[in-house]
Amino acid sequence: MNRAIFTIYRKEMKDMLRDKRALIAIVSYVFGFPLLFAFLFYLMADDRAADVKSLVAIDGMSEAPGLVAFLEREGFQVNEAEAEGVPTGLPAGADALIVLPDDYAERLKNGQSARVWLYVDETSKTTSERGSKVGAALMAYNQQVAGVRLITRGIPTGLMSPLQVQTADISKASFLNKVMGNMVMLLFTLAPFVVGLSVALDALAGERERQSLASLMALPISGGTVTLGKWAMVASFGLIGSLATMTVNLIALNLIPADMLPFALKVTAPGLMLAIFQMITLCMFVASLQLVVSIHAKSFKEGQTYMSMMMMVPAVVGYAKIYGDSKLPEFVNYLPIFSDMESLGSIFFSGVVDIELTLSAIIAGLVGTALCLTLTVKRLTSEHMLADA
DSSP states (O other): OOHHHHHHHHHHHHHHHTOHHHHHHHHHHHHHHHHHHHHHHHHHSOOOOTTOOOEEEEETGGGOHHHHHHHHHTTOEEEEEOOOSSOSSOOTTOSEEEEOOTTHHHHHHTTOOOOOEEEEOOSSHHHHHHHHHHHHHHHHHHHHHHHHHHHHTTOOGGGGOOOOOOOOOOSSSOHHHHHHHHHHHHHHHHHHHHHTHHHHHIIIIIHHHTTOHHHHHTSSOOHHHHHHHHHHHHHHHHHHHHHHHHHHHHHHHHHSOGGGOSSOOOOOHHHHHHHHHHHHHHHHHHHHHHHHHHHTOSSHHHHHHHHHHHHHHHHHHHHHHHHSGGGSOGGGGGSTTHHHHHHHHIIIIIOOOOHHHHHHHHHHHHHHHHHHHHHHHHHHTSHHHHHHO
């Protein structure tokens, strides 16, 4: 590294390490989002324990010994209940309430149908699923009774069920898995944008506001040297924050119980090294892009406005990838941010490296870095810029 560039880089790093805003941005982003994701996974997790039986309350239990025996074989705990009219709630501890008519046993004995009421509570995901499970058990018992009636009359039961449909999911990942996985990848790709924001603004817009940029440009150094020194500092902050975010999140995801995660991590050493190299190129590009925005702002506050508008772009792109992935054309996956999310997702969740996507993300980062640095140098050395500095 050129000595002048290194001097500027070291000076900028010392200044920014004293900046509380930059340090708070790194710490809050690195440690705040893992806690948020852990909380979301906790809310989404199924809190049913494997050894806990769902409790079914039955009004008229003595009239249906066959139903009670069937439910118990299916793993339900059955209790007697009394219901008058339309119940306003389920009995204490019950996941569902079954109300049988007074003539239930007689109607079944005579081969007639009996109206059975099933009351469930759908105020939460867990209670709704448990109620649906009881409903499915009732339908299974209904088919069993119907089959017995057909057999006693000499009718083949196959006539009532000509199709036996078996469903198998052949998709690579369910919708929930893909959405949550893409959200984690969006967190990784947004890290350099968030972490490097304040230091990028202060590096050019801040110095321009303090009127120290003109003094710096008066020294016998080129605009390219100044740009590269400041860019290296911003990229270093972005890389430190990104790698810290990636490390903390991967550790946190491995510590979370497997039944709370909607996806499985498949991290390999080669894949991790390639992901780190990809993040380096992404941080280089983001740092150069942030300097382009910063150089066009005359004050830190004005730069914040521009940077907020710029931050909407990767956020919108990321959410388009998360929720509209199936509707996007194939070539979109090779565009910046899209390719980063897709490549990182392939590395961390499938354990397979997609060379085309990874190379696309790396090349896009390098080309974008060169273009943005060229624009920054041109703007920094323009007469209009020096007059306003």
